[in-house]
Amino acid sequence: MKPNDMDIDEILRRYLPRASQEEADEAxxxxxxxxxxxxxxxxxxERKPGWLPKFDLAVLAAVDELQGEGTAVTITLKVxxxxxxxxxxxxxxxxxxxxxxxxxxxxxxxxxxxxxxxHLQSFKITGSGRGALAAARAAEARRAGPLAxxx
Amino acid sequence: MKPTxxxxxxxxxxxxxxxxxxxxxxxxxxxxxxxxxxxxxxxALQSLFLKLIDQGFSENFVRDPAGYLxxxxxxxxxxxxxxxxxxxxxxxxxxxxxxxxxxxxxxxGEEAMRERLLDAMAQLEPEQADILLLWFERGLxxxxxxxxxxxxxxxxxxxxxxxxxxxxxxxxxxxxAGGRQ
Numbered sequence: 001m002k003p004n005d006m007d008i009d010e011i012l013r014r015y016l017p018r019a020s021q022e023e024a025d026e027a028x029x030x031x032x033x034x035x036x037x038x039x040x041x042x043x044x045x046e047r048k049p050g051w052l053p054k055f056d057l058a059v060l061a062a063v064d065e066l067q068g069e070g071t072a073v074t075i076t077l078k079v080x081x082x083x084x085x086x087x088x089x090x091x092x093x094x095x096x097x098x099x100x101x102x103x104x105x106x107x108x109x110x111x112x113x114x115x116x117x118x119h120l121q122s123f124k125i126t127g128s129g130r131g132a133l134a135a136a137r138a139a140e141a142r143r144a145g146p147l148a149x150x151x
Numbered sequence: 152m153k154p155t156x157x158x159x160x161x162x163x164x165x166x167x168x169x170x171x172x173x174x175x176x177x178x179x180x181x182x183x184x185x186x187x188x189x190x191x192x193x194x195a196l197q198s199l200f201l202k203l204i205d206q207g208f209s210e211n212f213v214r215d216p217a218g219y220l221x222x223x224x225x226x227x228x229x230x231x232x233x234x235x236x237x238x239x240x241x242x243x244x245x246x247x248x249x250x251x252x253x254x255x256x257x258x259x260g261e262e263a264m265r266e267r268l269l270d271a272m273a274q275l276e277p278e279q280a281d282i283l284l285l286w287f288e289r290g291l292x293x294x295x296x297x298x299x300x301x302x303x304x305x306x307x308x309x310x311x312x313x314x315x316x317x318x319x320x321x322x323x324x325x326x327x328a329g330g331r332q
Binding site: 009011012015016017018021023027028030032036039040067109 | 175180192264
Protein backbone atom coordinates (compact mmCIF):
# COMPACT_ATOMS: atom_id res chain seq x y z
CA MET A 1 0.00 0.00 0.00
CA LYS A 2 1.25 3.51 -0.85
CA PRO A 3 1.14 6.25 1.80
CA ASN A 4 -1.38 8.27 -0.24
CA ASP A 5 -3.80 5.34 -0.34
CA MET A 6 -3.92 5.12 3.43
CA ASP A 7 -6.67 6.79 5.46
CA ILE A 8 -4.61 7.39 8.56
CA ASP A 9 -7.44 9.11 10.46
CA GLU A 10 -9.59 6.02 10.01
CA ILE A 11 -6.74 3.72 11.03
CA LEU A 12 -6.08 5.74 14.17
CA ARG A 13 -9.75 5.90 15.05
CA ARG A 14 -10.17 2.18 14.51
CA TYR A 15 -6.94 0.67 15.79
CA LEU A 16 -5.45 3.02 18.40
CA PRO A 17 -6.02 1.14 21.66
CA ARG A 18 -8.22 2.97 24.14
CA ALA A 19 -8.81 2.01 27.75
CA SER A 20 -12.20 2.61 29.33
CA GLN A 21 -12.58 4.62 32.50
CA GLU A 22 -13.53 1.43 34.38
CA GLU A 23 -10.40 -0.38 33.19
CA ALA A 24 -8.26 2.58 34.23
CA ASP A 25 -9.87 2.65 37.68
CA GLU A 26 -9.45 -1.09 38.22
CA ALA A 27 -5.80 -0.92 37.20
CA UNK A 28 -5.36 2.13 39.42
CA UNK A 29 -6.68 0.25 42.47
CA UNK A 30 -4.33 -2.69 41.89
CA UNK A 31 -1.32 -0.42 41.40
CA UNK A 32 -2.17 1.69 44.45
CA UNK A 33 -2.27 -1.45 46.64
CA UNK A 34 1.16 -2.48 45.37
CA UNK A 35 2.65 0.97 45.87
CA UNK A 36 1.27 1.13 49.41
CA UNK A 37 2.96 -2.20 50.16
CA UNK A 38 6.21 -1.21 48.48
CA UNK A 39 6.65 2.34 49.77
CA UNK A 40 4.34 3.08 52.70
CA UNK A 41 4.00 -0.15 54.68
CA UNK A 42 5.88 -1.16 57.83
CA UNK A 43 7.76 -3.77 55.81
CA UNK A 44 8.96 -1.08 53.44
CA UNK A 45 10.36 0.86 56.39
CA GLU A 46 12.62 -2.05 57.23
CA ARG A 47 14.26 -1.95 53.82
CA LYS A 48 16.61 0.64 52.49
CA PRO A 49 15.97 1.69 48.89
CA GLY A 50 18.07 -0.50 46.64
CA TRP A 51 18.30 -3.30 49.17
CA LEU A 52 17.88 -6.83 47.79
CA PRO A 53 19.45 -10.05 49.06
CA LYS A 54 22.10 -11.49 46.73
CA PHE A 55 19.97 -14.47 45.70
CA ASP A 56 16.88 -12.32 44.99
CA LEU A 57 19.06 -9.95 43.02
CA ALA A 58 20.38 -12.85 40.92
CA VAL A 59 16.81 -14.03 40.22
CA LEU A 60 15.79 -10.54 39.11
CA ALA A 61 18.92 -10.19 36.96
CA ALA A 62 18.21 -13.58 35.36
CA VAL A 63 14.64 -12.55 34.49
CA ASP A 64 16.01 -9.35 32.98
CA GLU A 65 18.66 -11.17 30.91
CA LEU A 66 16.14 -13.63 29.51
CA GLN A 67 14.06 -10.68 28.17
CA GLY A 68 10.65 -11.97 29.07
CA GLU A 69 11.26 -15.46 27.68
CA GLY A 70 12.40 -17.10 30.94
CA THR A 71 10.43 -19.86 32.64
CA ALA A 72 11.10 -21.19 36.16
CA VAL A 73 13.56 -23.74 34.75
CA THR A 74 15.50 -21.45 32.42
CA ILE A 75 15.60 -18.73 35.09
CA THR A 76 17.01 -21.24 37.59
CA LEU A 77 19.72 -22.21 35.09
CA LYS A 78 20.52 -18.56 34.47
CA VAL A 79 20.72 -17.89 38.24
CA UNK A 80 23.20 -20.77 38.54
CA UNK A 81 25.24 -19.22 35.75
CA UNK A 82 25.19 -15.76 37.34
CA UNK A 83 26.07 -16.99 40.82
CA UNK A 84 28.49 -19.61 39.48
CA UNK A 85 27.09 -22.21 41.85
CA UNK A 86 24.70 -25.12 41.58
CA UNK A 87 21.23 -24.49 43.05
CA UNK A 88 19.84 -27.47 44.93
CA UNK A 89 16.20 -26.36 44.84
CA UNK A 90 14.58 -24.83 41.77
CA UNK A 91 11.43 -24.31 43.84
CA UNK A 92 13.31 -21.68 45.86
CA UNK A 93 13.73 -19.69 42.66
CA UNK A 94 10.04 -20.17 41.84
CA UNK A 95 8.94 -18.91 45.28
CA UNK A 96 11.14 -15.84 44.93
CA UNK A 97 9.63 -15.22 41.49
CA UNK A 98 6.13 -15.33 43.00
CA UNK A 99 7.16 -12.94 45.79
CA UNK A 100 8.76 -10.60 43.28
CA UNK A 101 5.59 -10.72 41.20
CA UNK A 102 3.54 -9.78 44.25
CA UNK A 103 5.89 -6.84 44.84
CA UNK A 104 5.48 -5.73 41.23
CA UNK A 105 9.13 -6.39 40.32
CA UNK A 106 8.30 -9.05 37.71
CA UNK A 107 5.16 -10.01 35.79
CA UNK A 108 4.20 -13.46 34.55
CA UNK A 109 2.35 -14.62 31.44
CA UNK A 110 0.82 -18.09 31.01
CA UNK A 111 1.93 -20.38 28.20
CA UNK A 112 -0.67 -19.94 25.40
CA UNK A 113 -0.88 -23.71 24.80
CA UNK A 114 -0.96 -24.76 28.44
CA UNK A 115 -2.29 -21.82 30.45
CA UNK A 116 -2.59 -23.84 33.67
CA UNK A 117 0.99 -25.12 33.64
CA UNK A 118 2.80 -23.02 36.26
CA HIS A 119 6.22 -24.34 35.21
CA LEU A 120 5.66 -23.06 31.66
CA GLN A 121 4.65 -19.50 32.51
CA SER A 122 7.18 -16.89 31.46
CA PHE A 123 8.42 -14.00 33.57
CA LYS A 124 9.47 -10.53 32.53
CA ILE A 125 10.94 -7.69 34.53
CA THR A 126 8.72 -4.65 35.14
CA GLY A 127 9.70 -0.98 35.22
CA SER A 128 9.82 -1.16 39.02
CA GLY A 129 11.95 -4.30 38.76
CA ARG A 130 14.42 -2.55 36.48
CA GLY A 131 14.57 0.34 38.96
CA ALA A 132 15.14 -2.02 41.90
CA LEU A 133 17.81 -3.92 39.97
CA ALA A 134 19.67 -0.73 39.06
CA ALA A 135 19.45 0.57 42.64
CA ALA A 136 20.64 -2.76 44.08
CA ARG A 137 23.57 -2.90 41.66
CA ALA A 138 24.51 0.68 42.50
CA ALA A 139 24.33 -0.12 46.23
CA GLU A 140 26.48 -3.21 45.67
CA ALA A 141 29.05 -1.19 43.71
CA ARG A 142 29.18 1.38 46.52
CA ARG A 143 29.72 -1.37 49.09
CA ALA A 144 32.46 -2.96 46.96
CA GLY A 145 34.22 0.41 46.73
CA PRO A 146 37.06 1.41 44.42
CA LEU A 147 38.97 -1.83 45.06
CA ALA A 148 36.20 -4.03 43.66
CA UNK A 149 38.10 -4.72 40.45
CA UNK A 150 41.00 -6.17 42.46
CA UNK A 151 38.84 -8.66 44.37
CA MET B 152 12.05 4.13 63.23
CA LYS B 153 13.63 4.16 59.77
CA PRO B 154 12.04 6.46 57.19
CA THR B 155 10.52 4.97 54.04
CA UNK B 156 11.75 5.96 50.59
CA UNK B 157 8.64 8.13 50.36
CA UNK B 158 9.44 9.92 53.60
CA UNK B 159 13.01 10.55 52.45
CA UNK B 160 11.70 12.60 49.51
CA UNK B 161 9.20 14.27 51.81
CA UNK B 162 6.09 12.68 50.33
CA UNK B 163 3.30 11.77 52.73
CA UNK B 164 1.03 8.85 51.91
CA UNK B 165 -2.07 11.03 52.03
CA UNK B 166 -0.57 13.53 49.56
CA UNK B 167 0.61 10.75 47.29
CA UNK B 168 -2.79 9.09 47.20
CA UNK B 169 -4.53 12.37 46.39
CA UNK B 170 -2.09 12.90 43.52
CA UNK B 171 -2.44 9.31 42.33
CA UNK B 172 -6.21 9.48 42.47
CA UNK B 173 -6.23 12.67 40.38
CA UNK B 174 -3.92 11.49 37.60
CA UNK B 175 -4.15 7.68 37.49
CA UNK B 176 -6.71 7.61 34.66
CA UNK B 177 -4.72 10.05 32.56
CA UNK B 178 -1.48 8.08 32.95
CA UNK B 179 -3.03 4.65 32.46
CA UNK B 180 -4.94 5.65 29.34
CA UNK B 181 -1.92 7.36 27.77
CA UNK B 182 0.20 4.27 28.46
CA UNK B 183 -2.51 1.89 27.25
CA UNK B 184 -2.80 3.72 23.93
CA UNK B 185 0.96 3.35 23.51
CA UNK B 186 1.39 -0.32 24.45
CA UNK B 187 -2.03 -1.78 23.67
CA UNK B 188 -2.22 -4.18 26.61
CA UNK B 189 -3.37 -3.95 30.22
CA UNK B 190 -0.32 -5.55 31.83
CA UNK B 191 2.23 -3.17 30.35
CA UNK B 192 -0.01 -0.14 30.88
CA UNK B 193 -0.37 -1.08 34.55
CA UNK B 194 3.38 -1.54 34.76
CA ALA B 195 3.94 1.93 33.28
CA LEU B 196 1.48 3.47 35.76
CA GLN B 197 3.26 1.83 38.70
CA SER B 198 6.71 2.67 37.43
CA LEU B 199 5.92 6.37 36.88
CA PHE B 200 4.40 6.94 40.29
CA LEU B 201 7.19 5.04 42.05
CA LYS B 202 9.67 7.36 40.34
CA LEU B 203 7.72 10.35 41.65
CA ILE B 204 7.94 8.95 45.18
CA ASP B 205 11.62 8.02 44.96
CA GLN B 206 12.93 11.01 43.04
CA GLY B 207 10.53 13.75 44.16
CA PHE B 208 8.92 16.35 41.91
CA SER B 209 10.92 17.82 39.05
CA GLU B 210 10.53 21.44 37.99
CA ASN B 211 8.60 20.34 34.88
CA PHE B 212 6.20 18.31 36.97
CA VAL B 213 5.48 21.20 39.33
CA ARG B 214 4.89 23.55 36.39
CA ASP B 215 2.43 21.26 34.61
CA PRO B 216 1.64 17.96 36.37
CA ALA B 217 -0.93 16.70 33.84
CA GLY B 218 1.21 17.50 30.79
CA TYR B 219 4.32 16.07 32.42
CA LEU B 220 2.63 12.82 33.44
CA UNK B 221 0.94 12.41 30.07
CA UNK B 222 4.23 12.81 28.21
CA UNK B 223 6.06 10.57 30.69
CA UNK B 224 3.44 7.82 30.29
CA UNK B 225 3.58 8.04 26.49
CA UNK B 226 7.37 7.91 26.65
CA UNK B 227 7.36 4.89 28.95
CA UNK B 228 4.96 3.17 26.53
CA UNK B 229 7.25 3.94 23.58
CA UNK B 230 10.21 2.38 25.39
CA UNK B 231 8.15 -0.72 26.15
CA UNK B 232 7.09 -0.99 22.50
CA UNK B 233 10.67 -0.71 21.29
CA UNK B 234 11.79 -3.37 23.76
CA UNK B 235 8.95 -5.61 22.57
CA UNK B 236 9.97 -5.04 18.95
CA UNK B 237 13.56 -6.02 19.75
CA UNK B 238 12.32 -9.22 21.36
CA UNK B 239 10.08 -9.98 18.37
CA UNK B 240 13.02 -9.56 16.00
CA UNK B 241 14.94 -12.19 17.97
CA UNK B 242 12.22 -14.83 17.50
CA UNK B 243 13.06 -18.20 16.05
CA UNK B 244 12.85 -19.27 12.40
CA UNK B 245 9.61 -21.15 13.19
CA UNK B 246 8.00 -17.96 14.48
CA UNK B 247 9.00 -16.17 11.27
CA UNK B 248 7.44 -18.95 9.18
CA UNK B 249 4.17 -18.46 11.03
CA UNK B 250 4.28 -14.73 10.30
CA UNK B 251 4.96 -15.40 6.62
CA UNK B 252 2.00 -17.75 6.27
CA UNK B 253 -0.76 -15.71 4.58
CA UNK B 254 -3.45 -17.78 6.27
CA UNK B 255 -2.11 -17.04 9.72
CA UNK B 256 -1.55 -13.39 8.74
CA UNK B 257 -5.21 -13.07 7.73
CA UNK B 258 -6.35 -14.72 10.91
CA UNK B 259 -4.36 -12.19 12.92
CA GLY B 260 -6.33 -9.48 11.09
CA GLU B 261 -7.07 -6.56 13.32
CA GLU B 262 -4.49 -7.54 15.91
CA ALA B 263 -1.74 -7.36 13.27
CA MET B 264 -2.88 -3.92 12.15
CA ARG B 265 -2.92 -2.66 15.71
CA GLU B 266 0.58 -4.03 16.32
CA ARG B 267 1.75 -2.32 13.14
CA LEU B 268 0.21 0.97 14.26
CA LEU B 269 1.81 0.74 17.72
CA ASP B 270 5.21 -0.10 16.24
CA ALA B 271 4.97 2.87 13.88
CA MET B 272 3.83 5.16 16.72
CA ALA B 273 6.86 4.07 18.74
CA GLN B 274 9.14 5.18 15.90
CA LEU B 275 7.67 8.70 15.62
CA GLU B 276 9.41 11.70 17.14
CA PRO B 277 8.12 11.91 20.74
CA GLU B 278 6.40 15.26 20.11
CA GLN B 279 4.63 13.89 17.02
CA ALA B 280 3.39 10.84 18.93
CA ASP B 281 2.23 13.06 21.81
CA ILE B 282 0.20 15.25 19.46
CA LEU B 283 -1.45 12.26 17.80
CA LEU B 284 -2.32 10.76 21.18
CA LEU B 285 -3.71 14.06 22.46
CA TRP B 286 -5.79 14.41 19.29
CA PHE B 287 -7.09 10.85 18.95
CA GLU B 288 -6.97 9.36 22.40
CA ARG B 289 -7.82 12.40 24.51
CA GLY B 290 -10.00 13.97 21.81
CA LEU B 291 -8.44 17.43 22.25
CA UNK B 292 -8.73 20.08 19.52
CA UNK B 293 -5.88 22.12 18.01
CA UNK B 294 -6.41 25.05 20.36
CA UNK B 295 -6.42 22.84 23.47
CA UNK B 296 -3.26 21.01 22.38
CA UNK B 297 -1.62 24.35 21.60
CA UNK B 298 -2.37 25.56 25.12
CA UNK B 299 -1.11 22.35 26.68
CA UNK B 300 2.15 22.32 24.71
CA UNK B 301 2.72 26.09 24.73
CA UNK B 302 2.54 26.41 20.92
CA UNK B 303 0.40 28.35 18.48
CA UNK B 304 -2.69 26.74 17.00
CA UNK B 305 -1.19 26.97 13.51
CA UNK B 306 1.98 25.21 14.64
CA UNK B 307 -0.06 22.40 16.19
CA UNK B 308 -2.08 22.00 12.98
CA UNK B 309 1.13 21.73 10.95
CA UNK B 310 2.71 19.29 13.42
CA UNK B 311 -0.40 17.14 13.39
CA UNK B 312 -0.37 17.02 9.60
CA UNK B 313 3.34 16.07 9.53
CA UNK B 314 2.84 13.46 12.24
CA UNK B 315 0.10 11.78 10.21
CA UNK B 316 2.22 11.84 7.05
CA UNK B 317 5.20 10.35 8.91
CA UNK B 318 2.98 7.71 10.47
CA UNK B 319 1.72 6.73 7.00
CA UNK B 320 5.30 6.37 5.75
CA UNK B 321 6.30 4.27 8.74
CA UNK B 322 3.29 2.01 8.40
CA UNK B 323 3.97 1.50 4.70
CA UNK B 324 7.67 0.79 5.38
CA UNK B 325 6.67 -1.69 8.01
CA UNK B 326 4.19 -3.33 5.68
CA UNK B 327 6.80 -3.64 2.88
CA ALA B 328 9.42 -4.97 5.28
CA GLY B 329 6.91 -7.60 6.45
CA GLY B 330 6.26 -8.58 2.84
CA ARG B 331 9.95 -8.96 2.06
CA GLN B 332 10.65 -11.34 4.98
